[in-house]
Amino acid sequence: MAATEGDAIYFDGESSRRRIVRARLADRLELVEQGLTIAIWRWDAIRRADGGRGVARFSCREAAELARLDVADTAFAAEIAARCASLDGEGAAHSGNLRAIIGWSLAAALSIALIAIFGVPAIAARLTDLIPRGVEAKLGDAVAGQVDAIFGGRTCDEPQGAAAFDKLAGTLWSVGDFPAPVKISVRQSVVPNAFAIPGDRVYVLSALIDKADNADELAGVIAHEFGHVAHRDGLREMISSGGSAFLFGLLLGDVTGSGAVLIASRTMLNAAHSREAEANADAFAARAMLRLGRSPAPLGEFLLRMTGQQQGGAMALLASHPLTQDRLAELKRLDAHVTAAPLLTDGEWKALKGICAK
Amino acid sequence: MTHQGDSPDALPPYVSARVDFLGDGGDFLKMMFKGAGLQLVTLGFYRFWFFTNIRRSLWADTSVRGDTLEYTGRGRELLIGFLFALAILAPFYVLYFLAGLAAESWKAWASLPLFAAFYLFGQFAIFRARRYRLTRTIWRGVRFWMTGSGLAYMVRAAGWTLLTFVTLGAALPWREAALERYKMRHTHYGDLQGRFEGTGWELFKSAAWIWAVLWLLVVAPWIYIGAKLGILAYLNPGDKTGLATAASDMVGLIVAASLTPLLAIVLWPLYVAIEWRWWLDGLRIGEVEFSSTFPRTTIFLMYLAYAGVSLLVTSAAGTIGGLGAYLATPKTAAGAPLAVPHVGMLIFVAILYLLTLACLGAFYRYFLQFKVWQAVMESLTIHKLGAAWNVRARGGAATALGEGLADGLDVAGF
Numbered sequence: 001m002a003a004t005e006g007d008a009i010y011f012d013g014e015s016s017r018r019r020i021v022r023a024r025l026a027d028r029l030e031l032v033e034q035g036l037t038i039a040i041w042r043w044d045a046i047r048r049a050d051g052g053r054g055v056a057r058f059s060c061r062e063a064a065e066l067a068r069l070d071v072a073d074t075a076f077a078a079e080i081a082a083r084c085a086s087l088d089g090e091g092a093a094h095s096g097n098l099r100a101i102i103g104w105s106l107a108a109a110l111s112i113a114l115i116a117i118f119g120v121p122a123i124a125a126r127l128t129d130l131i132p133r134g135v136e137a138k139l140g141d142a143v144a145g146q147v148d149a150i151f152g153g154r155t156c157d158e159p160q161g162a163a164a165f166d167k168l169a170g171t172l173w174s175v176g177d178f179p180a181p182v183k184i185s186v187r188q189s190v191v192p193n194a195f196a197i198p199g200d201r202v203y204v205l206s207a208l209i210d211k212a213d214n215a216d217e218l219a220g221v222i223a224h225e226f227g228h229v230a231h232r233d234g235l236r237e238m239i240s241s242g243g244s245a246f247l248f249g250l251l252l253g254d255v256t257g258s259g260a261v262l263i264a265s266r267t268m269l270n271a272a273h274s275r276e277a278e279a280n281a282d283a284f285a286a287r288a289m290l291r292l293g294r295s296p297a298p299l300g301e302f303l304l305r306m307t308g309q310q311q312g313g314a315m316a317l318l319a320s321h322p323l324t325q326d327r328l329a330e331l332k333r334l335d336a337h338v339t340a341a342p343l344l345t346d347g348e349w350k351a352l353k354g355i356c357a358k
Numbered sequence: 359m360t361h362q363g364d365s366p367d368a369l370p371p372y373v374s375a376r377v378d379f380l381g382d383g384g385d386f387l388k389m390m391f392k393g394a395g396l397q398l399v400t401l402g403f404y405r406f407w408f409f410t411n412i413r414r415s416l417w418a419d420t421s422v423r424g425d426t427l428e429y430t431g432r433g434r435e436l437l438i439g440f441l442f443a444l445a446i447l448a449p450f451y452v453l454y455f456l457a458g459l460a461a462e463s464w465k466a467w468a469s470l471p472l473f474a475a476f477y478l479f480g481q482f483a484i485f486r487a488r489r490y491r492l493t494r495t496i497w498r499g500v501r502f503w504m505t506g507s508g509l510a511y512m513v514r515a516a517g518w519t520l521l522t523f524v525t526l527g528a529a530l531p532w533r534e535a536a537l538e539r540y541k542m543r544h545t546h547y548g549d550l551q552g553r554f555e556g557t558g559w560e561l562f563k564s565a566a567w568i569w570a571v572l573w574l575l576v577v578a579p580w581i582y583i584g585a586k587l588g589i590l591a592y593l594n595p596g597d598k599t600g601l602a603t604a605a606s607d608m609v610g611l612i613v614a615a616s617l618t619p620l621l622a623i624v625l626w627p628l629y630v631a632i633e634w635r636w637w638l639d640g641l642r643i644g645e646v647e648f649s650s651t652f653p654r655t656t657i658f659l660m661y662l663a664y665a666g667v668s669l670l671v672t673s674a675a676g677t678i679g680g681l682g683a684y685l686a687t688p689k690t691a692a693g694a695p696l697a698v699p700h701v702g703m704l705i706f707v708a709i710l711y712l713l714t715l716a717c718l719g720a721f722y723r724y725f726l727q728f729k730v731w732q733a734v735m736e737s738l739t740i741h742k743l744g745a746a747w748n749v750r751a752r753g754g755a756a757t758a759l760g761e762g763l764a765d766g767l768d769v770a771g772f
Contacts, residue, residue, distance in 0.1 A: 011498050011499025011500075012499060013499045013500075013751060014750065014751055015499075015500065015548070015748055015749060015750050015751060016497070016498040016499060016500040016548055016746060016747065016748060016749045016751075017498075017747070017748045018425065018498060018747075049428060049430075050414050050417070050418040050426075050428050050429065050430075051418065051426060051428075052380060052418050052419065052421055052426030053380050053418075053419065055426065057428070064499075064751075066430075066496055066499045066500065066501060066751065067499060068428075068496075068499045093414065093430070095407065095411050096407035096410075096411075096433045096434075098396070101396075101400060101403065101404055101407060101433075102396070102399055102400055102404075104403070105399075105400035105401060105403035105404065106400070106401075108403065109401045109403075246451065
């Protein structure tokens with residue numbers, strides 16, 4: 001026959017007094033101390049609490065919040081537990097409902113990912129139009145500081161080379177319908193690249209000039225970056241990556257969003273513009289070259305040489321400057337007969353090649 | 359071990375008791391691995407329940423004369439605290455971003471000092487998180503609780519930290535003592551009020567040799583060279599040769615600089631152990647006193663054990679990753695690997711990386727939370743325990759906002 005009465009230790013939740021009681025299992029749980037009933041707990045209101053090893057601990061929703069009953073006899077504790085309808089109900093000590101936690105976590109992650117993928121770029125596009133040029137210039141200053149930090153601030157400015165470079169850039173600028181001058185400079189680097197940052201700034205890295213075979217190739221790249229400037233892609237990308245970093249920071253909890261400026265500007269320098277932005281910049285470059293009576297095809301050939309033939313698929317998506325076959329085909333399609341003299345004379349081109357010489 | 363024979367008023371007030379810890383390392387490690395796995399699956403959201411379960415288990419295995427501690431916090435409370443903290447922190451981040459922008463446009467990296475603002479927030483969070491944990495700590499049906507103001511604590515902590523910087527670390531023991539005094543005099547168990555009787559001087563004395571080593575090998579060379587450069591520049595303005603001779607001292611400086619991390623790795627755990635023991639010895643709650651025999655090598659040994667296990671785990675992961683990469687890389691006819699890695703390979707490496715991190719996290723918690731907790735508890739003796747035998751319950755549960763802030767700012771331990 002199962003025990004209907006047993007020893008227990010009772011803490012009334014009003015004091016730290018330890019009270020030795022008899023627990024009687026009747027239609028309710030009765031706690032009796034020296035013949036006196038000191039508490040009656042309804043079975044429905046009893047919850048599990050964390051006792052130590054080998055001690056079952058119970059609380060009661062209708063008693064003092066911290067009133068506890070400790071039962072050391074395992075069999076007797078099981079008798080009590082068997083009578084409680086909602087031992088693990090609201091207020092009980094338990095490890096959490098795993099299925100619910102996993103489900104809601106994934107739902108939250110999905111929602112944040114969707115916002116980051118679709119919401120943030122859309123917001124960035126709207127915000128970009130609203131941000132005044134003056135504010136963008138400030139942002140540009142911040143990013144320019146980072147550029148100096150990364151490239152050591154060594155600007156290539158051998159006088160004759162710089163004159164040729166300025167002529168080339170000036171010619172391209174004049175056909176771009178820009179409201180303001182674009183600050184463009186050459187930085188010493190072994191990475192063949194060029195990039196635009198917010199605040200109408202373009203950087204060309206020296207290795208790119210080394211690798212260019214003729215002025216049209218370099219002109220195409222500069223015009224492409226001018227396209228990013230004209231479309232304010234740098235600003236849009238900065239808002240977008242900053243916003244995404246912030247969102248994922250929220251998700252992970254331990255990314256404080258601190259240094260968001262650094263993260264945003266770094267990402268902007270390393271990561272790509274969207275494929276759409278690249279295609280638009282290509283179109284801008286092609287228009288500029290055509291207006292100057294030159295062909296946009298060398299830009300495509302040059303980019304192809306720099307990045308290698310890329311297969312479609314996941315890797316092309318991950319690459320920082322995705323030169324897809326579509327972009328190449330589009331530039332080829334726009335190929336036109338050259339109707340004007342070269343943008344630089346042979347002498348000027350040679351001088352430009354030596355812009356980083358001391 | 360239980361003492362069911364104690365009658366309510368049987369304990370004489372002067373009785374001392376050891377603290378028993380009944381935790382099982384295997385069980386805990388299993389819980390850590392399960393938790394780490396769930397952390398991965400839930401992208402980190404499981405942490406609220408994970409941390410709650412860790413505390414529940416440690417508390418429930420800690421027993422004073424047969425009565426175990428109970429942790430009554432819930433994962434859901436931490437989640438809500440975190441959401442509230444986000445609501446406070448999100449606009450602050452935006453302000454921080456704008457201020458950082460202004461600073462960065464002035465000079466690259468100029469936004470870094472703005473971290474000071476996060477430090478202040480962090481101190482506030484530490485105080486409030488402590489209050490949350492304390493009010494969820496129950497012994498014999500009565501909770502611990504806390505008064506005091508997080509802002510007042512923040513101001514004190516910031517002031518003392520500044521002083522510690524200015525004095526090249528010398529003020530640290532007095533900083534710890536002052537902050538503990540503040541925290542403990544606002545700590546209560548039922549109607550017993552806590553206080554802290556450790557002094558900065560005692561801590562300084564116990565750790566004096568650490569300070570001596572640090573100053574001799576790290577701080578002194580920097581001061582020496584800085585002073586020399588300063589004097590030379592003052593005596594011969596515009597003279598570069600003086601600077602050049604001073605540069606020869608750079609060798610010494612580089613030696614000192616490279617010693618610094620090595621020293622930190624060894625000295626820091628030793629110092630932390632000394633401070634723990636000093637802290638435990640200084641604790642008072644009403645008449646109740648604490649004393650500890652916490653060995654000063656424990657934390658260092660735990661770090662060592664963790665480093666050893668980490669080395670094993672990472673080399674195992676490296677071997678698996680290397681092998682997988684070799685087998686999975688597509689080869690050309692000549693047998694040379696293709697330049698472009700397979701997408702499946704990237705996913706494999708990413709998963710391996712995450713699993714390795716999860717493994718390291720589990721072992722970290724095992725060695726530096728479970729084992730250290732165990733060592734601390736087993737080192738403890740509580741004196742005049744009778745004073746806590748029959749106290750009246752007072753104080754209510756605090757919100758988990760502080761925990762949320764601490765989580766969002768990544769400060770505080772468990």
